[in-house]
Amino acid sequence: MSQDRGLPATSYAVLGLLTFGRELSGYELKQWADSTLRFYWTAPAMSQIYTELKRLAERGLVLAREVDGGPSRTTTRYRVSAKGTRALRRWLADSDPGFPLLKHPIALRLLLGHLLDPAQVREMLEAYDAALAAQRRDLRAVLDGIDNEPAFEFPAHVARWGLSYYDSEEDAVRRVLSALPEPLPRRAQADGASGTGPAR
Amino acid sequence: MSQDRGLPATSYAVLGLLTFGRELSGYELKQWADSTLRFYWTAPAMSQIYTELKRLAERGLVLAREVDGGPSRTTTRYRVSAKGTRALRRWLADSDPGFPLLKHPIALRLLLGHLLDPAQVREMLEAYDAALAAQRRDLRAVLDGIDNEPAFEFPAHVARWGLSYYDSEEDAVRRVLSALPEPLPRRAQADGASGTGPAR
DNA sequence: ACTCTACTATTCCTAACCGGAAGACCTTCG
DNA sequence: CGAAGGTCTTCCGGTTAGGAATAGTAGAGT
Numbered sequence: 001m002s003q004d005r006g007l008p009a010t011s012y013a014v015l016g017l018l019t020f021g022r023e024l025s026g027y028e029l030k031q032w033a034d035s036t037l038r039f040y041w042t043a044p045a046m047s048q049i050y051t052e053l054k055r056l057a058e059r060g061l062v063l064a065r066e067v068d069g070g071p072s073r074t075t076t077r078y079r080v081s082a083k084g085t086r087a088l089r090r091w092l093a094d095s096d097p098g099f100p101l102l103k104h105p106i107a108l109r110l111l112l113g114h115l116l117d118p119a120q121v122r123e124m125l126e127a128y129d130a131a132l133a134a135q136r137r138d139l140r141a142v143l144d145g146i147d148n149e150p151a152f153e154f155p156a157h158v159a160r161w162g163l164s165y166y167d168s169e170e171d172a173v174r175r176v177l178s179a180l181p182e183p184l185p186r187r188a189q190a191d192g193a194s195g196t197g198p199a200r
Numbered sequence: 201m202s203q204d205r206g207l208p209a210t211s212y213a214v215l216g217l218l219t220f221g222r223e224l225s226g227y228e229l230k231q232w233a234d235s236t237l238r239f240y241w242t243a244p245a246m247s248q249i250y251t252e253l254k255r256l257a258e259r260g261l262v263l264a265r266e267v268d269g270g271p272s273r274t275t276t277r278y279r280v281s282a283k284g285t286r287a288l289r290r291w292l293a294d295s296d297p298g299f300p301l302l303k304h305p306i307a308l309r310l311l312l313g314h315l316l317d318p319a320q321v322r323e324m325l326e327a328y329d330a331a332l333a334a335q336r337r338d339l340r341a342v343l344d345g346i347d348n349e350p351a352f353e354f355p356a357h358v359a360r361w362g363l364s365y366y367d368s369e370e371d372a373v374r375r376v377l378s379a380l381p382e383p384l385p386r387r388a389q390a391d392g393a394s395g396t397g398p399a400r
Numbered sequence: 401a402c403t404c405t406a407c408t409a410t411t412c413c414t415a416a417c418c419g420g421a422a423g424a425c426c427t428t429c430g
Numbered sequence: 431c432g433a434a435g436g437t438c439t440t441c442c443g444g445t446t447a448g449g450a451a452t453a454g455t456a457g458a459g460t
């Protein structure tokens with residue numbers, strides 16, 4: 001009963017994934033989480049997913065069904081139960097969301113910039129910039145896959161939100177870079193088109 | 201030896217805090233972390249701080265010193281050792297930072313917006329907007345405390361980065377709000393400039 | 401047909417982490 | 431003096447997360 005309140009957000013995240021589309025196996029759920037949930041939540045570890053599914057099944061929030069996937073193979077697929085949908089609605093409506101939690105390893109390292117030489121800091125920030133671009137592409141692809149699909153209106157909002165976050169991060173990185181002491185491009189190399197160049 | 205590699209980022213975060221200022225007690229360290237680290241990393245629990253300090257001391261990365269705080273009172277204060285600074289530098293230079301991890305409960309809930317009615321969604325977003333403003337104020341205060349202090353050049357960069365993040369979040373929230381269906385301000389209030397309006 | 405690799409599917413072990421409780425002293429202020 | 435609130439630290443139990451281990455299955459190449 002009141003235990004249902006006690007579930008961590010990740011449980012509801014998994015449960016929530018099941019409110020789209022269909023019956024999924026733990027493995028498929030993980031794929032899904034990796035490709036979507038990871039942008040604004042954690043993509044739970046495999047083990048985590050299975051743990052959650054077990055717990056959700058115990059409480060009757062999801063229904064498990066055995067499907068055979070070969071002679072000596074049996075896959076368990078899950079779908080939300082009506083009770084699960086209710087629990088999810090209640091959670092969405094009643095619980096305090098709290099404030100976002102950011103674990104930003106680049107910012108953490110930048111904080112300690114006084115222990116590094118400027119070139120290393122630049123390098124790190126440029127690598128982050130590249131990683132951002134890649135991440136942005138991935139999310140863009142997700143959005144392109146669902147945009148204009150009425151069933152995914154809210155996921156699309158979230159995806160756009162995420163994109164704007166990446167944009168803002170790129171700006172922030174650039175701002176820090178330009179506030180850093182010059183990299184002294186003493187060598188007569190034609191820069192501007194090289195590695196660090198502000199592509200895009 | 202190679203164990204030093206194995207430390208989690210939070211260990212280095214604590215160690216890093218000690219590279220500013222002076223000798224700190226676990227308790228003071230917690231205060232510090234709460235007021236600064238929490239904006240872009242986690243503020244570790246008390247117990248966590250003490251656990252880290254013990255571990256760091258074991259490995260010789262911090263030096264503990266007993267200080268008396270009264271007749272039968274003894275406080276342990278910690279400072280980085282030379283070895284600790286070296287380990288930190290090595291970590292900063294060599295380890296892969298990885299990508300930021302965001303746990304965004306608002307985005308997670310928005311994703312499941314199809315399970316809620318629009319009014320609830322609006323309410324949630326507006327509450328988040330307010331929380332953002334408060335958080336922003338706190339961070340602004342931190343920045344004001346260290347800005348223009350050369351010793352805190354990098355923390356200041358990080359703080360400005362954080363502020364720009366909050367700004368971008370505010371924009372994103374507003375954008376979502378204005379894309380949501382009208383709240384139907386049926387009461388004879390002059391709408392057109394009301395509720396959803398892009399105030400500020 | 402045989403092996404190699406990659407994918408599907410799940411479980412187990414261990415480390416990281418959190419939050420609360422508890423115990424202690426110390427200072428301040430009514 | 432006594433209560434309240436701040437400093438300081440440890441212990442505990444539980445949850446979460448990550449990585450490795452296991453194991454069957456399907457396809458690709460030789």
